[in-house]
Amino acid sequence: VSTALVSIVMRNAVGASDQTRERVKRIADELGYRPDAHATLLRRRRSRLLGVTFSVQSAFHGDLLPGIYAAAEATGYEVSLSGWTGERSEERAIEALLTFRCDGLVLLGSEVEEARLAGLATQMPVVVVGRRLEGTVADTVHTDDALGMRLAVDHLVGLGHRRITHVDGGPNVKSRDRVAGYTAAMAAHGLGDHVEIVPGGQTVEAGFEAGGRLLADPGVRTAVIAFDDDCAWGVMSVLETSGVTIPGDLSLVGYDGSRLSRLTPLPGLTTVRQDADALATLAVRRAVAWIEGGRLPSHEIVLPPSLIEGRSTGPSQPTAARRPAERTAARPFAARAAAGPSAGHAGARQPAEREPDPHA
C-alpha cells in the first residue's frame, strides 16, 4: 500500500476503493497515525488556513471567536489563532501568522495603521473586524458607530437628559468615529452646546481615570456615554465608590454588549450591542470569498447595532435626587431594576432586545 493511496484515503479524496479505504483507516487508527499538518500545508498550494488575531483580554473578542470557529469550519478552513496582550503587540501576533503562510487574515479589533494593512493586503486577503477604514486597502466588517451613538443619545434624550457627556476611547479611529457620532447625534437634538468630551480609553483602568476626571469637574451633566463596556465599568465603579449613584445621580451607557454585560443583570449596564456572531461569520465569509474568488467590489460591511436597556440609565430628575428619602438611588442597585421601568421612560427609544428570563 503506497503513501499516495494513504494520502487519498486520509483526505477523503476520490480514487480509492471502499475496501482499501476502510483497511487504511483501520490501520492508521491502530498505529495512531495522523497526517502532519506542516507537511500538508507545505505541499498544498492553498493552506486553507485562516489567521486570526485577537486581544486575549477582550471579553468582546471572546464573544467573536465562537462565530469565527464555526464559520471557518463551515467553509472548510482551519483557524490559526494569535493573541495580543499588553506585552505581545498586535504586530507581533500578525508576524507569527505570516510565517504560517495563512491564506488570509482576520484581524479582530485591529489597531494597526492603514498603511500597514495595505502592505499586508498586497500579500493576502485581509479583513478587519470592528473598525471602519478610511481607505479601501482592506475589507472591513463593523458596526455602524454613528447609529450606535445615535441610539445612545436618543435613549438618554428620551429620558429627559440634555447634559450628556462622552468619555472617549483614546487616540484611534474607532474612538474618533464614536466621538463624531456622538457629536452629530447631540447636534441633531439641538444639544450641540452641551457636547462635552472627556479623555478615556478602552480598558477598565482607563475608565478609572476618566471617572476621576468626571469627579474633578462634576459640572452639570446628568448622563455619560462611555466608549465601551470596559471603560463604562471603570467609570461606574469610581463614581459609585465616591457616592455618585447610578442612575440616580447620573445615567451611564456602555458599548459592545459583551457577553458579560448581557448576561449579568447586576452591573446591568445599558449598552449599545454589536452582533458578535454576525460580525464574525461575515468576516470569515468575506475572507474566504476573497481567497477563493478574488476581492469583491464592496469593501465594507456595516451592521446596525441595537440598544440594550439595562439599569444604569434612568430619567433625568435633578429635583428628586435632592430628596434622599425618596430618591431612586436610595434603593440597592439591583432592587431598583426589579421595580421595572420608571415614569418618564417614554422617549425616542429603539425596540431593544430583552435579557432572557433566567428562570424560563
Added chain:
Amino acid sequence: VSTALVSIVMRNAVGASDQTRERVKRIADELGYRPDAHATLLRRRRSRLLGVTFSVQSAFHGDLLPGIYAAAEATGYEVSLSGWTGERSEERAIEALLTFRCDGLVLLGSEVEEARLAGLATQMPVVVVGRRLEGTVADTVHTDDALGMRLAVDHLVGLGHRRITHVDGGPNVKSRDRVAGYTAAMAAHGLGDHVEIVPGGQTVEAGFEAGGRLLADPGVRTAVIAFDDDCAWGVMSVLETSGVTIPGDLSLVGYDGSRLSRLTPLPGLTTVRQDADALATLAVRRAVAWIEGGRLPSHEIVLPPSLIEGRSTGPSQPTAARRPAERTAARPFAARAAAGPSAGHAGARQPAEREPDPHA
C-alpha cells in the same frame, strides 16, 4: 549565495561572516522574505512549538494567556493556540494541535478524562493548568483548592456566619475538590451540621439556576460560597433582582479572582484569587523542562490562593436586616463599600491583597 547560508543567517546560527550576514538580512528585507514556518517545522527535529488549549469565553483563561506567551517567549518557544467553545469541543481543540506536531501541550482548565490525558502523555509532554489529577499521567499546575475553600469559610466564620452554603461547579474533578475543601473547612469550625451543597456550574447561566434554587428554599443560610466568579455573578444577579441584598441579607464569595473581578470595584466580589501569572509561567516552564530534559520526578505543583475581600461579604447580622431604615443594604451597592469595613470585621481573616487606588 546559497540557501544554506541564508538559513544560517536567518536563524542567527554560527557559521557566517558579519559581512554576508548583514548583506543577506538587507536583501531579505528588500524582498520581504520570511522563512516558512511549516517548512522549518517539518525539517526540524524539535518544533519548538507549544500547543495551548483554552476556553475562549473564560475570563480567567484570558488572564492566563499573557503569562503563557511571556513564558514561552522567554524559553524560546512559539505558542500554537487552540480555543474551545460551546460548539467546538476541547477534544477537537486538542486534535488540531496534534496535527501541528507540537513538542508539548499545555491545557488550560482541561476537563478531559485522565485516560485521555494518559494517552496524550505517551506521545508528548502534557501539562494541565488549574486542575488536580487523580493519577500521575500528566503534570499539573493548580491552586490549592482545599486551602482556597478554607480561606473562604474562615473569612465568613470570622464575620460571624455559621450557615454557609456552597454552590458547586457541577460533576467534575475540580468541583469535587472544592466541595471536599468546603466540607472539611466547615467541619474544622464545628459546622459540619450546617453543610449544604446546592448544584451549580461554571457559567453565569448556571449561577442563574442555582440562584433560583436558593430562592426556592431560602432556609436559614446567611452566606454562600460559589464555585467560581462566573457562577457567583449569576447567583448574585438573581438574588439581588429578587430583593435579597448582598451582603445585607446574604454574603457571597466567588473563586478565581479573574481580572474583571479584581479590577471592577462595582461587582466587588469577595473572591479566592488564583495567581494567574504564576500558574501560567510554571506550566510553560514545566512543559519545556519535560520536553528538553525528560519528565521531572514531581508531577504536581500546587500554589496557594489568597482571599480578596470585596463588598459582597459582611458581618452576619440577621437582626439589623429586619430594620429597613438602617439596614446596610438600604444604601447603594458601592456606597456601602466606601463607608469602609463595618464592625464585626475581625475574624480569622487572611492578609488579603488590596485593590490599587484608581487615583494613585
Added chain:
DNA sequence: TTGAAAGCGCTAACAC
C-alpha cells in the same frame, strides 16, 4: 566561511 546535496512528510501528476 561557503556551497552542494539529501531528505523532513506530504500532495499532485502521471503511468500502470
Added chain:
DNA sequence: GTGTTAGCGCTTTCAA
C-alpha cells in the same frame, strides 16, 4: 484503483 515520482522550503550533514 493503485504505485511511482517529483518537489513544496527549509535544515543539516559534509566537502570544498
